[in-house]
Amino acid sequence: MAPTLSTTQFSNPAEVTDFVVHKGNGVKGLSETGIKALPDQYIQPFEERLINKFVNETDEAIPVIDMSNPDENRVAEAVCDAAEKWGFFQVINHGVPLEVLDDVKTATHRFFNLPVEEKCKFTKENSLSTTVRFGTSFSPLAEQALEWKDYLSLFFVSEAEAEQFWPDICRNETLEYIDKSKKMVRKLLEYLGKNLNVKELDETKESLFMGSIRVNLNYYPICPNPDLTVGVGRHSDVSSLTILLQDQIGGLHVRSLASGNWVHVPPVPGSFVINIGDAMQILSNGRYKSVEHRVLANGNNNRISVPIFVNPKPESVIGPLPEVIANGEEPIYRDILYSDYVRYFFRKAHDGKKTVDYAKI
Ligand SMILES: COc1cc(/C=C/C(=O)SCCNC(=O)CCNC(=O)[C@H](O)C(C)(C)COP(=O)(O)OP(=O)(O)OC[C@H]2O[C@@H](n3cnc4c(N)ncnc43)[C@H](O)[C@@H]2OP(=O)(O)O)ccc1O
Ligand SMILES: O=C(O)CCC(=O)C(=O)O
Ligand SMILES: [Fe+2]
Numbered sequence: 001m002a003p004t005l006s007t008t009q010f011s012n013p014a015e016v017t018d019f020v021v022h023k024g025n026g027v028k029g030l031s032e033t034g035i036k037a038l039p040d041q042y043i044q045p046f047e048e049r050l051i052n053k054f055v056n057e058t059d060e061a062i063p064v065i066d067m068s069n070p071d072e073n074r075v076a077e078a079v080c081d082a083a084e085k086w087g088f089f090q091v092i093n094h095g096v097p098l099e100v101l102d103d104v105k106t107a108t109h110r111f112f113n114l115p116v117e118e119k120c121k122f123t124k125e126n127s128l129s130t131t132v133r134f135g136t137s138f139s140p141l142a143e144q145a146l147e148w149k150d151y152l153s154l155f156f157v158s159e160a161e162a163e164q165f166w167p168d169i170c171r172n173e174t175l176e177y178i179d180k181s182k183k184m185v186r187k188l189l190e191y192l193g194k195n196l197n198v199k200e201l202d203e204t205k206e207s208l209f210m211g212s213i214r215v216n217l218n219y220y221p222i223c224p225n226p227d228l229t230v231g232v233g234r235h236s237d238v239s240s241l242t243i244l245l246q247d248q249i250g251g252l253h254v255r256s257l258a259s260g261n262w263v264h265v266p267p268v269p270g271s272f273v274i275n276i277g278d279a280m281q282i283l284s285n286g287r288y289k290s291v292e293h294r295v296l297a298n299g300n301n302n303r304i305s306v307p308i309f310v311n312p313k314p315e316s317v318i319g320p321l322p323e324v325i326a327n328g329e330e331p332i333y334r335d336i337l338y339s340d341y342v343r344y345f346f347r348k349a350h351d352g353k354k355t356v357d358y359a360k361i
Contacts, residue, residue: 009033013040017140024120026136026150028112028302031221038225044145049228060256060263062086064271067184068093076191083192087236087276087291088254090268091184098270100173100180101245107173108217108304111152114169122152122167129165131155138233143349148223148297149231156213174215178308181243181272185210185310188241188274196284197323208283208321209240211313218305220251223297231295231303233350238342239277239309246273249303255292262294278341278356279312282333285320292352314339319359333359 010016016039019025030039063082067075082089111119120126122134133153137146154166154174162171189209190201198205220231231251246252246267253262254275265273281290295305312318319335336359345355 010035010039017041020136020146021140023116024123024134025116026119026219026221027148027223028150028219028221029116031223031302036224038223038228041146042148042229044229044233048145048230048233060259060261062254062263062265062273063089064268065089065091066093067091067095067187070095070187076194079188079191080195083276083280083288085257085289086254087257087289088265088273088293090265090271090273091188092268092271094184094272096180096184096272100176101270103173104170104177104245104306105247105304107170108219108306111167111170111217112150112219112304114167118167119152127165129161131157131161132165132167138235138350139346139348142347145229147231147233147350148220148226148229149295150219150221152217154215154217156215170217174217177245177306178213178215181308184272185241185243185308189310192241192280192284192288196287196321197326198321208312208316208318209280210310211316212311214239214309214311216307216309218307220295220298220303220305222302223299226297226299229297231297232293234292234294234352235350236281236290236292236353236355237275237277237307237309238279238345238355239311240279240283241310242275242277243308243310244273244275245306247304249298249301251296251298251303252305253294253296257289257291277309277311278345278359279318279338281356282318282336282359283321283324285324285329286332287324290353290356311342312338314342332361334361 020030065078119134122132124133127133136150162175248267250267252265254265256263276288276290278290280288316338317335318338320331320333325331344358
C-alpha cells in the first residue's frame with residue numbers, strides 16, 4: 001500500500017505548510033525527512049501534469065548557437081531567428097569562463113546545505129534587505145497547488161550593498177558570475193537591438209534592456225511523486241532576457257511555438273540557456289517571443305539552476321520601442337511602469353503567458 005501523510009511525521013497538510021513555508025525548511029527539508037508520499041498541497045491539477053503526452057523527444061529541439069566568432073553575421077542572425085521562432089536557445093563558446101560557472105553552482109549547493117536557521121536569516125520576514133529573499137514555491141499564499149522548489153533571490157543594487165546583505169557563503173561567486181556574463185549579455189542585446197533598428201545600446205537603451213539584474217539560485221530536491229507535481233509551473237519570465245545555467249540533471253521544458261509540444265532542453269555542458277522575457281516581447285512589439293516553460297520534479301536527483309534575469313530598471317516605463325513602430329506598425333502593448341508589471345507577476349500563481357495581457361492595448 002502506498003504511504004500516506006498519516007504514516008509520516010506530519011499528521012495534516014497544515015503541519016507540512018508550517019514546516020516548509022513558515023519554519024523555512026523548504027521542500028529540501030521536507031525531502032530530507034524521507035517523506036514517501038507527496039503532501040496534498042503539492043498535487044497539481046491533472047492538466048498541469050500531462051506533460052509526457054505532449055513531449056516530443058525527437059523531432060524538435062531549441063537551437064544551439066556557437067558564439068566562438070561573435071562578430072560573424074550568422075551568429076547575430078541565428079540569435080534573432082531563435083528569438084522570433086522559439087524565444088529560447090542555448091549558447092556555447094560564449095566566453096564566460098567555465099570555472100565561474102562551476103563556482104556559482106558549488107556556491108548554490110553550499111547555500112542550500114546551510115542549516116535551516118542560517119537560511120532563515122534571509123526569508124522575507126527576517127532578511128535585512130528587500131534585495132535578498134529565501135523562499136519556496138513561487139507565491140505560496142496565492143497558489144492553489146505549491147511547486148517543488150526552493151530559491152534564494154538576489155537583486156543587484158551595488159557591490160557595497162551585496163557585501164552588506166547577501167549571504168557570505170555564495171556572495172562572491174554570484175557577483176563574479178554576474179560580472180563575467182555581462183559582455184555576453186551586451187552582445188546578445190546588441191544583436192537583438194540592431195535587428196529592431198536600434199543603432200546602438202546607448203544609456204537610454206541600456207537602462208531599458210539591462211538596467212537591473214536579479215539572480216535566483218534554484219534548488220529542486222528529490223521528490224517522492226514527481227509525476228503529480230512540478231518543479232516550476234508554466235510561466236514566461238518578466239525579464240528582458242534570462243541567462244540560465246543548469247546542471248546535468250535536466251527537466252526544463254519549453255513550449256514550441258510551432259507545434260505547441262513541450263520540448264526538453266537537454267543539459268549541454270558549459271552552455272547557457274537563453275530566453276526572451278516579457279519585457280523584450282513588449283519592447284519589440286511582439287516580434288521577439290517570451291515563451292512558456294516549466295520544470296519537472298525529479299524522483300532520483302536533486303537539481304539546481306541559476307538564472308540571471310536581465311531586466312529594465314524598476315522605474316523604467318516600457319512599451320513598444322519608437323524604432324519598431326516607426327515603420328507604421330500598430331503598437332499592441334501600452335506603456336507601463338516596469339515595477340508595476342513585476343509586482344503584478346509576483347502577486348499571482350504561475351499561469352502560463354497570462355501576465356503579458358496586463359500590458360496589452
Ligand atoms: C521565485 O520563483 C520564480 C521567479 C521567477 C522570476 C522570473 C523573473 O523574470 S524575475 C525578474 C523580475 N524583475 C525584477 O526583479 C526587476 C524589477 N524589480 C522590481 O521592480 C522590484 O524589485 C520588485 C520585484 C517589484 C519588488 O519591489 P519591492 O518594493 O522591493 O518589493 P517587495 O515589497 O519586497 O515585493 C513586492 C511583492 O513582490 C513579490 N516578490 C518580490 N520579490 C520577489 C522574489 N524575488 N521572488 C518572489 N516574489 C517576490 C512578493 O510577492 C511581494 O509581495 P509580498 O506580499 O510578499 O510583500 C520565475 C519563476 C519562478 O518560479
Ligand atoms: O530551473 C530551470 O531550469 C528554469 C527556472 C525558471 O524558469 C525560472 O527560474 O524562471
Ligand atoms: Fe523562468
